Amino acid sequence: MWPALRLVRRHLSTAAARGLVYEKHGEPAQVLRLQNVEVSSPLDYEVRVKMLAAPINPSDLNMVQGTYALLPQLPAVGGNEGVGVVAAIGRHVTSLRPGDWVIPVDAGLGTWRTEGVFNESVLIRVPSDIPVVGAATLSVNPCTAYRLLTDYETLRPGDTVIQNASNSAVGQAVIQLATSLGITTINIVRDRPDLRSLVQRLHDLGADHVITEDQLRKPEMKDMFKTLPRPRLALNCVGGKSTTEMLRHLDYGGTMVTYGGMAKQPVTVPVSALIFKNIRLCGFWVTQWKRERQQNREEITKMIRDLCDLVRRGGLVPPQSTQWPLEDFPQALRDAQSPFLSRKQILYMQ
Numbered sequence: 014m015w016p017a018l019r020l021v022r023r024h025l026s027t028a029a030a031r032g033l034v035y036e037k038h039g040e041p042a043q044v045l046r047l048q049n050v051e052v053s054s055p056l057d058y059e060v061r062v063k064m065l066a067a068p069i070n071p072s073d074l075n076m077v078q079g080t081y082a083l084l085p086q087l088p089a090v091g092g093n094e095g096v097g098v099v100a101a102i103g104r105h106v107t108s109l110r111p112g113d114w115v116i117p118v119d120a121g122l123g124t125w126r127t128e129g130v131f132n133e134s135v136l137i138r139v140p141s142d143i144p145v146v147g148a149a150t151l152s153v154n155p156c157t158a159y160r161l162l163t164d165y166e167t168l169r170p171g172d173t174v175i176q177n178a179s180n181s182a183v184g185q186a187v188i189q190l191a192t193s194l195g196i197t198t199i200n201i202v203r204d205r206p207d208l209r210s211l212v213q214r215l216h217d218l219g220a221d222h223v224i225t226e227d228q229l230r231k232p233e234m235k236d237m238f239k240t241l242p243r244p245r246l247a248l249n250c251v252g253g254k255s256t257t258e259m260l261r262h263l264d265y266g267g268t269m270v271t272y273g274g275m276a277k278q279p280v281t282v283p284v285s286a287l288i289f290k291n292i293r294l295c296g297f298w299v300t301q302w303k304r305e306r307q308q309n310r311e312e313i314t315k316m317i318r319d320l321c322d323l324v325r326r327g328g329l330v331p332p333q334s335t336q337w338p339l340e341d342f343p344q345a346l347r348d349a350q351s352p353f354l355s356r357k358q359i360l361y362m363q
């Protein structure tokens with residue numbers, strides 16, 4: 014289940030690789046060390062992968078901090094997402110060949126490394142004609158956006174979706190997927206000094222309406238719904254006040270799905286929303302969704318294919334990013350934890 018661990022400990026090494034390893038939980042910049050990790054030849058169902066690039070996502074940081082729902086045995090290599098190229102395969106591997114690009118299907122692989130050996134069952138092939146950053150950031154956030162828009166409400170062109178933290182990587186994927194489906198998006202962001210350029214960026218991705226947390230609380234919000242149907246679906250990445258305010262605008266019988274808790278505050282729901290508006294509340298975790306489909310991968314394969322097709326058509330661009338060589342990880346970690354940057358920090362391995 015945690016190939017990363019076995020890798021660090023295995024002694025039959027045939028190649029030296031480097032990875033960001035932590036031996037105890039704590040602040041990522043303090044506990045992560047760039048060190049050699051041992052990589053052996055792939056056994057029967059194993060695949061040796063040269064990693065190309067891997068992002069730093071909030072859940073990666075939470076895992077290192079020890080606050081995430083899934084924690085690997087220590088020592089572990091950080092990182093849950095990324096893209097690599099298959100360098101060698103074990104003799105029973107059937108789904109992959111050398112040269113294939115692969116991304117993780119499961120969490121906890123430890124992608125912040127130059128090379129690793131994984132079981133073929135935890136990897137899935139992606140086309141190598143999409144941009145590296147697009148592939149490296151595909152398996153978590155766009156997949157989450159896809160499921161959020163597909164699994165909770167039957168949305169039709171012209172329907173409305175409202176979301177907070179809309180400039181997050183998930184939020185940007187929601188905007189683009191919704192646009193491809195003809196769904197209108199109301200996108201909430203936090204106010205900031207360069208708000209105008211952020212608003213323009215989100216409009217360029219296809220966002221119909223971009224409003225700040227403060228505007229969301231203003232009575233004028235009602236005017237928006239004179240011409241726009243109330244949202245059937247609200248996507249909550251934040252918690253606290255942001256969520257309570259967003260909830261007020263949902264349509265009767267609508268659904269709010271919580272998938273993130275960036276404000277680290279609980280969700281407070283007015284009882285009237287439950288009694289008089291019959292609002293449905295649920296949560297989503299992409300790791301669990303994928304784990305439940307590991308045996309029969311049809312739905313996962315379809316989702317990855319749909320997303321890659323959209324990438325190829327230019328309908329899904331990766332979030333703006335800054336690319337760092339692995340050894341510059343301390344600065345990359347700092348930027349990944351800075352508010353209002355609105356850029357993904359990507360570690361480049363080769």
Ligand SMILES: NC(=O)c1ccc[n+]([C@@H]2O[C@H](COP(=O)([O-])OP(=O)(O)OC[C@H]3O[C@@H](n4cnc5c(N)ncnc54)[C@H](OP(=O)(O)O)[C@@H]3O)[C@@H](O)[C@H]2O)c1
Nearest residue numbers: 157178180181182183203272273275276297298299352353
């Ligand atoms: N449940 C799942 O399956 C699943 C899957 C993917 C992601 N997630 C979660 O979704 C969230 C976003 O992930 P991501 O990779 O898309 O993030 P990201 O690209 O790193 O963006 C982080 C977002 O959070 C906002 N933010 C940070 N601190 C905040 C605060 N105190 N209050 C309100 N907003 C705040 C940022 O807004 P500013 O620009 O204003 O700082 C930004 O929009 C994370 O919590 C992640 O764990 C969950």
